[in-house]
Amino acid sequence: MPLFTTQIGVVMECRKAKSQWIDVIWEAYGVLATPPETARGTALGVSGDGALFYAGAMTLEAHTKETANYRTNLMSGTPKVWVVFRKQADDSLPEIVKVTVDPHEGEAFSETGWDMVHVVPMPEAVEIALVDFIAAHHVDEVFLKRKRERYDPEIMAPGRAGPERDRALRLAGKSAADEPS
Numbered sequence: 141m142p143l144f145t146t147q148i149g150v151v152m153e154c155r156k157a158k159s160q161w162i163d164v165i166w167e168a169y170g171v172l173a174t175p176p177e178t179a180r181g182t183a184l185g186v187s188g189d190g191a192l193f194y195a196g197a198m199t200l201e202a203h204t205k206e207t208a209n210y211r212t213n214l215m216s217g218t219p220k221v222w223v224v225f226r227k228q229a230d231d232s233l234p235e236i237v238k239v240t241v242d243p244h245e246g247e248a249f250s251e252t253g254w255d256m257v258h259v260v261p262m263p264e265a266v267e268i269a270l271v272d273f274i275a276a277h278h279v280d281e282v283f284l285k286r287k288r289e290r291y292d293p294e295i296m297a298p299g300r301a302g303p304e305r306d307r308a309l310r311l312a313g314k315s316a317a318d319e320p321s
Contacts, residue, residue: 143202143204143277144201144202144269144270144273145199145200145201146199146200146266146269147174147175147197147198147199147200148171148172148173148174148175148197148198148200148221148239148263148266149171149172149174149175149176149194149195149196149197149198150168150171150172150194150195150196150197150198150236150239151168151169151170151171151172151192151193151194151195152166152167152168152169152192152193152194152225152233152234153166153167153168153169153187153190153191153192153193154166154190154191154192154193154233155167155188155189155191162231163231164231166225166227166233166234166256167190167258168223168225168258168259168260169187169192169260170260170261171221171223171239171260171262171263172263173263173265173266174265175196176194178194179194180195180196181193181194181195182194193233195225195233195234195236196236198236198238198239199239200221200239200240200241200266201240202241202270202273204277206242206245207273207274207277207279208278208281209242209243209244209245210242210270210273210274211274212243213241213242213243213262214270214271214274218261219241219261219262219267219270220243220259220260220261220262221239221240221259221260221261221262221263222238222239222240222241222242222243222245222246222249222257222258223236223239223257223258223259224236224238224239224246224249224255224256224257225237225255225256226254226255226256227256234256237249237255241262241266241270246259
């Protein structure tokens with residue numbers, strides 16, 4: 141269950157493609173700390189050779205178990221937001237699937253092959269709220285090295301009944317030498 145949620149607006153850029161197979165290219169242009177009171181698909185202006193469109197508001201969630209990942213993002217020097225979207229068959233405004241500030245979650249979305257993942261700068265207001273969330277909820281987890289079981293060379297000895305019998309004997313505190321032949 142998320143402990144921190146906020147609404148952010150997503151801005152997409154549409155450019156004419158220089159390809160014979162596709163007509164337009166959609167890219168995430170940025171996110172707004174506060175979503176505007178405007179409809180999805182509203183033209184916002186021009187950026188270089190592309191047009192900017194408002195893609196809608198999305199909920200950004202933060203979970204207490206992921207604070208280490210958020211810290212990694214913030215300590216990178218340029219905090220980022222991962223915008224996950226799906227292209228439409230008719231080249232219209234893509235469907236925004238998810239926005240996240242967790243680098244591992246953003247990378248996981250890029251592995252599906254169905255979704256496009258673009259990284260955009262994090263707004264300062266979101267960064268401040270995330271820093272406060274981490275300060276309130278981060279707990280350093282202690283690394284505990286797992287102790288391995290010692291290798292028993294007799295497990296592979298000829299004439300053994302198998303691992304099930306060996307395990308039963310070990311649990312009973314006996315060895316195969318104690319068993320009657």
